[in-house]
Amino acid sequence: MSSASDTPGAASAPLLSMRGINKAFGAAQVLTDVHFEVHAGEVRGLVGENGAGKSTLIKILTGLYQADSGTIEFGGAKVSITSPADAERLGIHVIHQDRHLAGRLTVAEQLYLGRSEGRYGWVSRRQLNRRAAADLERTVGLRVAPDLLVDELTVAEQQLVQIARAVLAGPKLLVLDEPTAPLASAEVAQLFATIRTLQAAGVPVVYISHYLQELRQISGTVTVLRNGANAGEVDLAGRDDALEQVVELMVGREVEEFDRTRTAARTPDPAGEALSVMSLTVPGALRDVSFTVRPGEVVGVTGLVGSGVDELADAVTGNRRHGGRVSLGGRPVRSPRAFVKASGAYVPADRRRDGALVRNTIQENISLVALDKVTAWGGLIRRRAEKALAQAQISRLDIRPARPQAVVGQLSGGNQQKTVLARWLAAESKFLVLDQPTSGVDVGSRAQIYARINDLVDAGAAALLVTVDLEELVGLADRILVFFRGEIVAELRRGEATTDRILALASGAGQAGYADASGSAGADTELEFA
């Protein structure tokens, strides 16, 4: 697998070179003789299906895992990395797929955590906060109060804070493991600008993503892993059909055009009402939001970070205190329990904390809501029935490994996501609130998930789809609500919605005064929000 000769930076020696990397967990060989090189100033893509071993390779690079064999050279010298601290000392900074933020720290503290600033002893909190606000705005374009607790941020905001932290540390190599999964397009654009700045300064970036279009925009060469081994490298600038080639390498065969969309238009019952939201208000996030979702339709919701869409999903499902009324099938929803009892399903954005039960088996994860179905007299759980329930979902969603006893914390990110979805499918919920349902899911599995959602909705279920993936939105939703600063600014029907139009609306165009931020009308709206 010595493809270094045809990569762009081949003339110079690589900054990072991982060679002959092997890694097994128990009897499962996860990486086999993997080679991975990164040259100064390049943005190197790293792709592969869910479970291909991308995150594992990166975790070896940061010392979270130890390779069974293989060598790592960094800056021309052989290095041994046994802990994340080792990696950071070398200048290798990684944004992991599963964020590990300390929830009790403020944004400013998180930003400078473990950095020399703290060592001079007492730092004025005011100064620290002021600097944090400026640094955040400059590096990732994020505007949040620096004294908020990290826990209070949305997933996307947490992600941006972590990226800012790494950039501020002055990295020699930055690794981003699915950084854009929670981010909306404007934030992605900002992130790309940040990456290009680093690149211009000669700092290479490793970029892992399931969004191949993004890779085309930002990356030169991508390394493809398949089943834990190198499948090849593709120079994206080289050929017109480079992306098709990447997909082919990923799955190991040629793939027809992957179509996310459904063909027939749906006709939801106009009188029916699955979810009704009246004057929903969440202080600081949403103001007076009203809409309904009918049985047999998918209503899509999107907005940038800070638009209130993440809070919307929490509020509608009873997980966040709010003013206004929410009802599901005519029954009021005041608590998460009432929501679930009314046949509601909620796939939250924060998979690791609120979604997957990381210490439980796939089987226990899937049966959690449907325990009724597998509980015998006396409350005893019938393991066999539970296993059968899980197995049906495992094969339907193609969860890997297909072993009901596998512990979910050890699954790859995409497979964890599928497990969370499977929980609600097993409970046969009639109303789905899906916040980023395909976050971290590979292209093939995404199509499977879309097919399942479409099946359910065609059979009379209703779905509220909150997503930053505009292709997903356009492909799946019958109606689209665009949020801007806590309000619905547009409702688009299927057919009138294009990604460009949604993007413009989500960033405030079309709002009086926002087309031209310097205009006087802009000042008016600014006042209104103050």
Next chain:
Amino acid sequence: MTATATRNRPGLRPAPRAADILPRLIAPLVLAAIMLAFSVLTPTFLTGDNLLAVLNQTAILALVAAGMTVVVRSGGIDLSVGVALDLAALAAAAAIAERYVPWVAVVVGLAFGLAVGLVNAFLIVVLRIPPFLATLSVWFIGTSVQQLLTGGGAPIYLVRSQVPEGFALWGNGYLLGVPFPVVAAVLVAGVVYLALDGTRWGRELTVTGEQPGASRISGKRVGALGASAYVLAAGVAALAGVVLASRTYAFIPASGQLYVMDAIGAVFIGATLSKYGRVSVPGTMVGVLIFALLANGMNLAGLSFFWQGLARGLALLLVLLLGVVLARQRTSRVRPPATATTAVPARKG
């Protein structure tokens, strides 16, 4: 688009490696080592009579620890189980002294103990006071209450000949040659084990303790589950209190406190049996037996009572340290998320 058969071989169970399992075997190995050492040192140690006597001595700790396991599994801690035990013993002994019939004494005892659990549940679930602080307060208050009720902490001694058999049995009776306290402990431990690891309630309690946010989103009654753990722990401790009062024909203030720390130690020794640090009844019982056999063996070997705290502390440290050291040597370094220490952490918003 469907997957090809070449992706990760599905259905292949990774064989556990010795290095992965060894840290989890430390506690059972320590238990075995203690048995071996004392059976060499003292000839009487490994006799049926001695072992049955040990179990009888240990029954009360086993009961308290079984209850503690439930609370820790729910994501909390209970420093006040000693108070539940004491109040139950006090009420039962007082009732017998006042010549109430045995079953009334037992019911009154259990009711006093359960009351402590209800207070804990109220403080932790309704008022959202962190479990450590809530149960610490209850312990302080409960200790005072005992002293006030007994006129400054005077013990209540029952006259043996006047104690009805129906009450004396709880601490001194035999069932098929096995002391009743042992029967009670085994039964309770078995039921709690089944409840925690076999029933819906146990599953939901565990999930709530480890990931409260996920539990709430899945529609679980997070508050009620947490409350049930404290009430159950107090109820089991109360049963232990009744047994203690019966066995000693007395109520001696603040005797329950002795068991609290031992129970916590045993529960966390037991946690090392799980890959994820999850506490369980079998694990807890290993911890209980380690403490019990240490005490007994040292007695037989003629070592003074004062050495016993030292021995327990060292055993606890040994198990925890070896577990950590061995775990560090494993190839995989990723640790599961730390155990939640609050029973009902509020979700944001």
